[in-house]
Amino acid sequence: MKTKPFAFGVLLFGGATIAQADTFVVNSTADDGSANTLRWAIVQNNAHPGGNTIQIVPSASPFRIKLNSLLPPIIGPATVTATSRGVVIDGGNFIDGNNQASCPGETGGFGPNVRSLQKPGLAVVDSGNVEISNLEITNFCIGVMLLRSHDNHVHHNTIHNTSGAAGVLVTGDDGTAAGGSTTGLSTRNLIEYNTVYETGDGMECTRGTTFTTYQFNTMFEFRGRPNVPYSQGIECAGSGNDNNVIQFNAFKGYSDGLQMNSASNLLILENIIAGTTYGITTAGASVTIKNNLITANRMGVGPSGAASHVTITRNRIYNNGKPLLSVAGSAGGTTNPNSPALLGIDFGVNGVSPNDLAVSCGDGFPDCTPPQNFPVLSSGSTWNSTVNLAGTLASRPNASITIEFFANHGLNVAGFAEGEVYLGSQTVTTDPTGNISFTFSTPADPLGDGSTSAYFTATATNASGQTSEFSSALSLRRAQ
Ligand SMILES: [Ca+2]
Numbered sequence: 001m002k003t004k005p006f007a008f009g010v011l012l013f014g015g016a017t018i019a020q021a022d023t024f025v026v027n028s029t030a031d032d033g034s035a036n037t038l039r040w041a042i043v044q045n046n047a048h049p050g051g052n053t054i055q056i057v058p059s060a061s062p063f064r065i066k067l068n069s070l071l072p073p074i075i076g077p078a079t080v081t082a083t084s085r086g087v088v089i090d091g092g093n094f095i096d097g098n099n100q101a102s103c104p105g106e107t108g109g110f111g112p113n114v115r116s117l118q119k120p121g122l123a124v125v126d127s128g129n130v131e132i133s134n135l136e137i138t139n140f141c142i143g144v145m146l147l148r149s150h151d152n153h154v155h156h157n158t159i160h161n162t163s164g165a166a167g168v169l170v171t172g173d174d175g176t177a178a179g180g181s182t183t184g185l186s187t188r189n190l191i192e193y194n195t196v197y198e199t200g201d202g203m204e205c206t207r208g209t210t211f212t213t214y215q216f217n218t219m220f221e222f223r224g225r226p227n228v229p230y231s232q233g234i235e236c237a238g239s240g241n242d243n244n245v246i247q248f249n250a251f252k253g254y255s256d257g258l259q260m261n262s263a264s265n266l267l268i269l270e271n272i273i274a275g276t277t278y279g280i281t282t283a284g285a286s287v288t289i290k291n292n293l294i295t296a297n298r299m300g301v302g303p304s305g306a307a308s309h310v311t312i313t314r315n316r317i318y319n320n321g322k323p324l325l326s327v328a329g330s331a332g333g334t335t336n337p338n339s340p341a342l343l344g345i346d347f348g349v350n351g352v353s354p355n356d357l358a359v360s361c362g363d364g365f366p367d368c369t370p371p372q373n374f375p376v377l378s379s380g381s382t383w384n385s386t387v388n389l390a391g392t393l394a395s396r397p398n399a400s401i402t403i404e405f406f407a408n409h410g411l412n413v414a415g416f417a418e419g420e421v422y423l424g425s426q427t428v429t430t431d432p433t434g435n436i437s438f439t440f441s442t443p444a445d446p447l448g449d450g451s452t453s454a455y456f457t458a459t460a461t462n463a464s465g466q467t468s469e470f471s472s473a474l475s476l477r478r479a480q
């Protein structure tokens with residue numbers, strides 16, 4: 001059925017040509033190319049692209065479209081959507097979404113391959129302005145692939161049991177053997193409100209993916225598929241993956257919640273990351289990690305690289321240090337049970353990085369090498385009407401430093417204190433020798449639940465935006 005219920009069109013500049021936008025109704029689950037099948041609708045759209053709608057009208061729920069071969073990529077602008085839930089696009093006739101061997105070219109025993117561009121359920125390639133929504137997609141190597149593609153909107157889909165690269169792969173891969181990153185080849189995509197599970201990587205922003213937003217998605221792995229190693233919640237692989245936003249998502253069960261690699265100018269805001277080996281790893285510059293809940297992981301946040309400027313502010317980071325290991329050496333994870341990465345913030349993913357003091361610095365001033373030195377808290381053992389924290393910081397001379405203070409119910413299972421409840425901050429300036437003493441006061445219920453004891457920590461963030469590891473814990477109790 002080809003209908004034209006909407007009289008809108010695309011008026012091309014010059015006014016001489018009007019391209020009619022059509023609606024192609026899919027009401028058959030067959031995959032024989034006949035009218036009103038999904039394959040037929042995509043072929044029709046691609047023959048005359050220009051704002052068409054492929055509208056799947058399910059006659060039953062579930063309405064399972066079991067394909068016999070891959071669908072052609074969708075040429076935009078176009079919309080692919082279902083009028084109600086229950087529409088399943090299933091590649092199970094020729095791909096086993098639970099076995100990586102179905103996706104040749106993957107590296108057996110390692111995590112999903114971010115260079116894989118194989119066997120997607122739906123794809124947009126060298127095109128853009130495609131909206132994909134309200135679908136369930138399963139048993140492919142990739143759920144939705146946006147390859148060298150722009151201005152797409154992928155939302156309200158359920159993508160699960162894929163065994164190649166990712167649930168949603170956004171990539172600018174140009175296919176060259178060298179790596180093929182070209183900044184901006186995939187740009188301005190919006191991926192939101194999707195549920196993604198058992199897909200290896202949840203999503204990827206790789207090889208030139210810019211100005212793309214991932215928000216309000218739920219992604220998880222059960223860590224229970226022996227033929228598909230779990231990998232990253234979102235991975236940005238290769239170079240040029242800058243100016244992306246990852247916010248309001250939930251990640252659980254990955255080897256890395258977010259593996260950002262060298263991606264820069266990122267905003268990572270208000271996510272929940274739990275049950276991963278490494279919550280967030282990032283080596284880029286100008287990365288802001290704010291207001292996230294990062295708990296029950298092995299390690300919380302792991303910035304790395306001397307040039308990194310990773311600002312970690314106002315998060316809730318606690319109850320990490322769990323003995324969670326990734327399997328099979330996937331890119332960012334570890335199989336080493338002796339890995340010291342058990343901290344809430346671990347610069348270098350190598351355990352506590354000690355402060356470098358003046359005696360070890362060639363110029364005679366402290367904190368001459370990254371990471372930013374952390375504060376040292378020191379005060380009495382009790383609080384009364386207020387909690388009074390005192391401490392010192394040794395850093396660069398005449399430096400403006402923002403110190404954030406946190407309270408914790410206890411140490412994590414590995415014995416480190418983190419940042420469970422944010423108490424506030426203050427900005428200080430070190431003296432000409434690089435040293436400063438500070439005090440900070442907070443009301444007598446620092447954990448907000450009447451607890452009469454707490455572990456206090458602090459971080460330091462320098463003027464270029466680089467945040468330290470957490471300080472050692474100071475244990476205090478309320479005076480009786
Ligand atoms: Ca460290």
Ligand SMILES: [Ca+2]
Pocket residue numbers: 355356367368369370371372373
């Ligand atoms: Ca340092």
